[in-house]
Amino acid sequence: MGKQKVVIRLSMVDAKKRSKALKIVVGLDGVTSASVDGNEKDQIVVVGDGIDSFALVRKLRKRMKYAELVSVAPEDEKKEEAKPKDIELIGWPRPNIYYDVRTINDDPWCCIM
Numbered sequence: 441m442g443k444q445k446v447v448i449r450l451s452m453v454d455a456k457k458r459s460k461a462l463k464i465v466v467g468l469d470g471v472t473s474a475s476v477d478g479n480e481k482d483q484i485v486v487v488g489d490g491i492d493s494f495a496l497v498r499k500l501r502k503r504m505k506y507a508e509l510v511s512v513a514p515e516d517e518k519k520e521e522a523k524p525k526d527i528e529l530i531g532w533p534r535p536n537i538y539y540d541v542r543t544i545n546d547d548p549w550c551c552i553m
Contacts, residue, residue: 443472443515446486446493449508450500452476457504464503468496487515 452458458476461484465474471488486496493512500507 443487443489444491444493444512445515446488446491446496446512447477447510448484448486448497448500449478449482449510450484450504451506452482452504461500461504464500465496468492468499483510 450457450461452461458481462474462476465471465484465486468488468491470490470492471486473487475485477483477485493509497507497509
């Protein structure tokens with residue numbers, strides 16, 4: 441099993457609760473990193489190799505009283521940023537007319553109609 445990313449929602453109302461939750465998470469086998477995330481800082485993102493997500497949630501429920509498993513997904517090691525391509529529009533934008541779009545960097549004869 442490769443690296444995976446586990447997201448867990450917790451009830452963390454203050455910095456003390458966040459610190460307690462992070463200590464619990466980091467103490468498990470296979471965990472390489474953990475961070476607090478979410479709009480209300482109510483989620484923990486755990487990254488590691490061979491993490492038992494159910495054991496992790498069970499341990500957090502025992503100590504924190506509430507834990508909800510949000511997602512488990514494989515972690516992408518190489519995250520490439522999407523680079524915008526230079527696009528050249530041929531012709532004037534007019535309604536009800538198809539446009540010939542050619543990319544400058546790639547194949548110059550690629551058309552979208």
